[in-house]
Amino acid sequence: MVDVSRAKTAALQVRQLSAEWLVTLRAHPRRLAAGVGSALLLSSAGAYALVEAQPQLPPRANVATVIDAGVQGQTAAIADADLHYAQSTMVRRQDTVQQLLRRLGVTDPAAVKQLGADARVRALVSAGATPEPVRALVNAQGELLQLSATLPLPSGAEATPVWRELQVRPAADGALEVSTTERPMQTRTRLASVSVRGALTTALSQSGVPAPIGAQLVKVFAPQTDLRRTLRKGDQVALVYEMQTLDGREVRSGRLLAAEIRSRGITRQAVWFASSGSASGAYYTPAGQGMEKAWASSPLPGARVTSPFGMRLHPVKGRREMHEGVDFSAHIGTPVPSVADGRVKFAGVQSGYGNVIKIDHPGGFETVYAHLSSIAVKPGQTVSEGQLIGKTGNSGTSTGPHLHFEFHAAGRLVDPLRMASYVPQGRPLPPGEKAAFYAATAVMRTQLAQAAGSGDAIRLARAD
Numbered sequence: 052m053v054d055v056s057r058a059k060t061a062a063l064q065v066r067q068l069s070a071e072w073l074v075t076l077r078a079h080p081r082r083l084a085a086g087v088g089s090a091l092l093l094s095s096a097g098a099y100a101l102v103e104a105q106p107q108l109p110p111r112a113n114v115a116t117v118i119d120a121g122v123q124g125q126t127a128a129i130a131d132a133d134l135h136y137a138q139s140t141m142v143r144r145q146d147t148v149q150q151l152l153r154r155l156g157v158t159d160p161a162a163v164k165q166l167g168a169d170a171r172v173r174a175l176v177s178a179g180a181t182p183e184p185v186r187a188l189v190n191a192q193g194e195l196l197q198l199s200a201t202l203p204l205p206s207g208a209e210a211t212p213v214w215r216e217l218q219v220r221p222a223a224d225g226a227l228e229v230s231t232t233e234r235p236m237q238t239r240t241r242l243a244s245v246s247v248r249g250a251l252t253t254a255l256s257q258s259g260v261p262a263p264i265g266a267q268l269v270k271v272f273a274p275q276t277d278l279r280r281t282l283r284k285g286d287q288v289a290l291v292y293e294m295q296t297l298d299g300r301e302v303r304s305g306r307l308l309a310a311e312i313r314s315r316g317i318t319r320q321a322v323w324f325a326s327s328g329s330a331s332g333a334y335y336t337p338a339g340q341g342m343e344k345a346w347a348s349s350p351l352p353g354a355r356v357t358s359p360f361g362m363r364l365h366p367v368k369g370r371r372e373m374h375e376g377v378d379f380s381a382h383i384g385t386p387v388p389s390v391a392d393g394r395v396k397f398a399g400v401q402s403g404y405g406n407v408i409k410i411d412h413p414g415g416f417e418t419v420y421a422h423l424s425s426i427a428v429k430p431g432q433t434v435s436e437g438q439l440i441g442k443t444g445n446s447g448t449s450t451g452p453h454l455h456f457e458f459h460a461a462g463r464l465v466d467p468l469r470m471a472s473y474v475p476q477g478r479p480l481p482p483g484e485k486a487a488f489y490a491a492t493a494v495m496r497t498q499l500a501q502a503a504g505s506g507d508a509i510r511l512a513r514a515d
């Protein structure tokens with residue numbers, strides 16, 4: 052039975068083979084003599100192999116013609132001395148249009164002058180270094196034949212990614228024609244799971260994670276830990292991020308949406324969220340605690356403490372009394388930032404304090420900055436964390452240039468060096484945004500669990 056069946060199959064294949072041969076032979080009549088006799092004598096399998104092999108037999112004359120055409124073209128090009136050089140370079144920090152054109156080999160003074168004065172070309176260098184190359188075609192005389200580049204996005208345009216392309220070509224009148232095109236891009240979400248072996252950046256790039264996403268990752272966790280230093284072999288990084296696409300092709304990275312770091316038993320997570328009506332978003336823990344520190348650890352981090360908080364012999368009055376703050380050593384004119392968001396309660400001169408600023412902060416906290424040389428804020432003004440409010444000095448009852456800094460919690464004086472244990476760790480969600488936060492970040496949290504690659508969806512869902 053088996054043999055009969057095989058024989059039928061073989062017969063069928065030979066008929067199919069014959070039909071194919073007819074097609075092949077009609078198309079290539081000169082091959083007829085070469086293979087037809089032997090093919091019919093071969094087994095079906097062998098015949099198939101032969102049919103498939105046939106198109107590989109090259110007509111030699113055609114190959115020779117192709118080579119001749121190429122050589123002729125090159126000879127003509129050399130004779131005309133009309134060589135075109137394809138050049139490419141990156142926009143560097145503080146580049147000028149002239150420097151950029153020089154690196155591209157454009158030396159034609161008219162082109163350098165025209166493009167240097169063109170606002171669209173200047174936009175190419177005004178935003179600083181860009182990750183996409185500028186490409187140009189230049190001839191041996193240093194004349195520009197073509198230039199194409201991606202223009203940097205205007206700042207704040209992240210929500211609607213647009214591909215802006217710059218094109219420069221010679222126009223009929225001999226000048227250069229500059230044009231820009233804008234096309235909306237699509238956004239695609241990508242998940243990545245990275246196992247750290249050596250340096251974090253190496254591990255990320257080996258996993259195909261774009262460098263700007265890696266930079267965002269480091270920045271998001273910077274208030275808690277420096278990932279570039281603390282991650283060790285075997286630590287896990289899971290990421291959810293956007294890629295912007297044009298015609299289905301990924302052209303640039305977008306925003307880091309969520310990240311999870313598992314390092315030596317500690318899991319840290321962050322999700323991105325923009326509250327309604329807010330142009331910019333921020334990163335939060337899945338429970339809604341801001342990743343950014345709401346309070347600086349000190350108005351002058353790293354400055355030497357010259358006099359601590361508590362009872363002391365007053366250096367000017369000569370009697371024991373309470374030192375209500377901490378004195379930081381600082382040269383006159385050192386910028387003083389507010390340690391947290393708040394509202395200026397007092398800004399002016401007050402007896403022994405000299406020039407002093409008092410700031411009320413949400414949660415019943417107050418900070419005081421005294422002996423200033425100058426004041427940059429007014430009473431009633433809102434200030435943000437890190438905002439310059441004044442400069443250090445030696446005004447009021449003071450024995451030398453320094454900053455006297457006080458911290459009050461619920462109306463009570465507290466040692467400013469213990470401030471961190473009283474104030475909120477992260478910037479909290481805006482009031483009334485909790486429900487919106489959970490709704491908006493639900494998908495990201497699920498995707499993060501997928502990226503982390505385990506049954507963590509349940510754990511994440513319960514983390515709220």
Ligand SMILES: [Zn+2]
Binds near residue numbers: 374377378454455456
């Ligand atoms: Zn003091």
